[in-house]
């Protein structure tokens with residue numbers, strides 16, 4: 769069984785652990801650099817990216833995760849997507865720079881910043897997983913404003929990319945760990 773780390777400093781790491789189990793992987797809760805040893809991939813969960821960033825600086829975890837992402841798949845959801853992006857605005861902050869995307873934090877605005885909605889993933893995603901619409905939970909989500917030439921957009925919401933793959937890495941601005949639909953986690957496990 770694949771062993772997948774879940775960065776567990778802050779945020780909804782427990783929900784990702786449960787989602788990984790449902791998708792058939794063994795979650796490992798990562799709190800320090802040594803926990804990254806012998807993992808096949810890593811999930812960076814939703815939460816508050818600024819706080820996660822601060823906590824990652826403590827024992828060299830920031831550099832260890834950047835190094836891990838240089839050789840193994842990383843899946844970032846929401847705050848996790850902000851952490852793996854090359855470019856962050858709204859406000860700007862440091863990031864791991866694992867994917868050639870630009871994200872704007874909290875970009876849906878204050879009035880309608882969180883919602884549960886139905887999205888229709890791109891045909892490529894449906895072909896690689898299973899057909900059917902997907903429930904997408906957005907919680908103070910960022911908007912992906914730019915994707916690089918190697919990115920594959922696997923789902924959009926109101927025209928903006930919300931599920932994007934680039935090589936071994938994957939990001940979603942919504943929270944697939946909060947619904948019973950395992951397709952996004954299953955797709956990530958295919959990459960390991």
Ligand code: GLN
Nearest residue numbers: 814815816817846847908
């Ligand atoms: N708004 C958060 C941030 O900027 C992300 C929210 C989330 O992960 N649900 O870090």
